[in-house]
Amino acid sequence: MPIEYTFLLAGVVLLAIELVIPGFGIFGMAGMACMTIGAFFVMGGGLTALVILLGIYLLFGLVIAFLCLYLPKESKYNPFVLWTQQKNSEGYTGGRDLTALLGQKGRALTTLRPAGTILADGKRLDVSSLGDYIEKGTSVTIVKVEGSKIFVEKTEE
Known part of the structure; x- marks a missing residue:
């Protein structure tokens, strides 16, 4: 088998390995290099083959650059981006202000070890004790x- 076809075959094998075993691109880069060398020799070598290969790689680079600039703007090509915007004049609003609960008394609906649920002012609240184990049904105060x-x-009590 002539050397140029050996390079082409080695390039195809290395690219196949890159597809099956994802790595840091070592197999892919080596495969592209082998295919480039093989194509150079298949085209007869010389300046004409070099210009054709450089033109192909330049066109390939332009297509990739165009896709990198265009595709992220299209939601159908990027499912990981939330394209809708929140229409709220206040901006981001965090959770509700719970400081009004300070001092309220309630009863433990579950055992607090240290987290659990209490009933205070008719509302179920997820709470934590300050490290203490509190039995179900015990009276508690939000501190x-x-x-x-x-x-x-x-x-x-």
Whole structure:
């Protein structure tokens, strides 16, 4: 088998390996290099073959550049981008302000070890105790609020 066809075959094999075993592109780059060398020799070598190969690679690069610029703007080609915008004049709004719950008393609906659920003012709230184990049915008081986290302590009846 002539050397140019050996290079072409090696390039195809290396590109197939790159498709099956994803890596850092080593097999892919080696495959492209082998195919380029093989194509250069199949076309007879010389300046004409070099100009044709450079033209092909330049065209290939322009197509990739065009696709990189155009495709991200089309949602059908990029399912990982949320294309709708939130129409809210206030901007981002976090969770509701829970500081009004401070001092409220409630009853543990589940065992708090340390997280669980309480019933306070007719509402079920997910809470954490301040590290204590609190039995189900125990009276508790909300003593601390940090963002969306509510902390309770056992109260004496």
